[in-house]
Amino acid sequence: MDFEPLKRAYRNWRRMHVCARPPAMPEPFFATDDVDALNMFFQTHPVAATGGPGSADILHGQCAVCGISVDFDIEQPNDGSPVNWRETLKCPQCGMINRWRGCLHLYEAVCMPFSEDRVYLTEALSPVCQRLESRLPLLVSSEFLPEAGPGEVVEMHSGPVRHEDITQLSFENHSLEAILCFDVLEHVPDYRKALSEFHRVLVKGGQLLISVPFNFRKETLVRAIVKDDGTIEHLVEPCYHGDPLSAGGVLSYYDFGMDLLADLGRAGFSERFVVCYSDSGWGYLEKNVVFLARKLKR
Numbered sequence: 001m002d003f004e005p006l007k008r009a010y011r012n013w014r015r016m017h018v019c020a021r022p023p024a025m026p027e028p029f030f031a032t033d034d035v036d037a038l039n040m041f042f043q044t045h046p047v048a049a050t051g052g053p054g055s056a057d058i059l060h061g062q063c064a065v066c067g068i069s070v071d072f073d074i075e076q077p078n079d080g081s082p083v084n085w086r087e088t089l090k091c092p093q094c095g096m097i098n099r100w101r102g103c104l105h106l107y108e109a110v111c112m113p114f115s116e117d118r119v120y121l122t123e124a125l126s127p128v129c130q131r132l133e134s135r136l137p138l139l140v141s142s143e144f145l146p147e148a149g150p151g152e153v154v155e156m157h158s159g160p161v162r163h164e165d166i167t168q169l170s171f172e173n174h175s176l177e178a179i180l181c182f183d184v185l186e187h188v189p190d191y192r193k194a195l196s197e198f199h200r201v202l203v204k205g206g207q208l209l210i211s212v213p214f215n216f217r218k219e220t221l222v223r224a225i226v227k228d229d230g231t232i233e234h235l236v237e238p239c240y241h242g243d244p245l246s247a248g249g250v251l252s253y254y255d256f257g258m259d260l261l262a263d264l265g266r267a268g269f270s271e272r273f274v275v276c277y278s279d280s281g282w283g284y285l286e287k288n289v290v291f292l293a294r295k296l297k298r
């Protein structure tokens with residue numbers, strides 16, 4: 001007997017019914033769309049102050065990706081500046097840092113992907129990509145390669161890498177079950193166009209998971225703008241993030257606030273909320289925030 005149509009029907013049904021708001025939210029995650037509730041959550045879930053010069057350089061905990069207890073490695077900055085908790089706490093087994101582990105944990109626990117899902121990851125040169133490729137055989141990953149055409153695959157020293165401009169994706173309409181966009185959106189001046197593109201290419205019931213630098217306020221802080229003549233005007237102190245393809249890093253245009261939810265709504269996402277978590281047992285130090293949205297209409 002051919003079970004494929006039944007399996008497909010079940011997958012479609014479940015896609016429409018997962019990614020719901022609490023009470024379905026599993027530990028240690030909390031979902032809200034209210035910035036006061038979010039800040040209250042972090043007041044009642046304080047994480048012990050650790051780190052800083054001379055303090056421990058490991059944290060014992062459970063890696064959600066590997067499913068085992070490990071000693072997370074804490075990278076102390078050489079210049080005595082504070083530890084960047086989102087970018088450290090690397091698992092010695094899978095090599096993944098705090099924000100990647102948290103996002104994948106959330107994706108598995110809340111979005112519950114099928115291995116047959118067509119998923120797009122907006123990065124291709126990272127441990128998170130390698131990990132997802134083994135979990136999701138149909139994963140498509142890309143980097144921004146300015147010289148390449150839409151969807152073009154370029155041979156690089158690490159192997160073939162696909163180019164995508166997320167404000168102008170080469171994917172067909174309604175062709176992906178999920179999009180994972182980890183700390184990319186703040187580097188895209190016209191990020192609202194990217195949200196519309198994400199909505200266009202997702203199937204009905206498709207899910208979007210976004211991590212970005214978050215300012216714990218209602219309004220997004222615009223750090224820099226691109227002027228009509230193409231030059232960049234800095235409104236606050238420029239901030240550059242590490243990037244596998246540029247030695248000097250890439251400029252961050254935004255520190256997002258809660259109003260990214262309204263932008264997701266304008267792009268067509270009917271269900272949208274933020275998920276917060278802070279849990280030393282899982283190695284999620286600091287106040288972690290991830291945006292989750294689902295497309296409910298075609």
Ligand SMILES: [Zn+2]
Nearest residue numbers: 063066091094
């Ligand atoms: Zn691990």
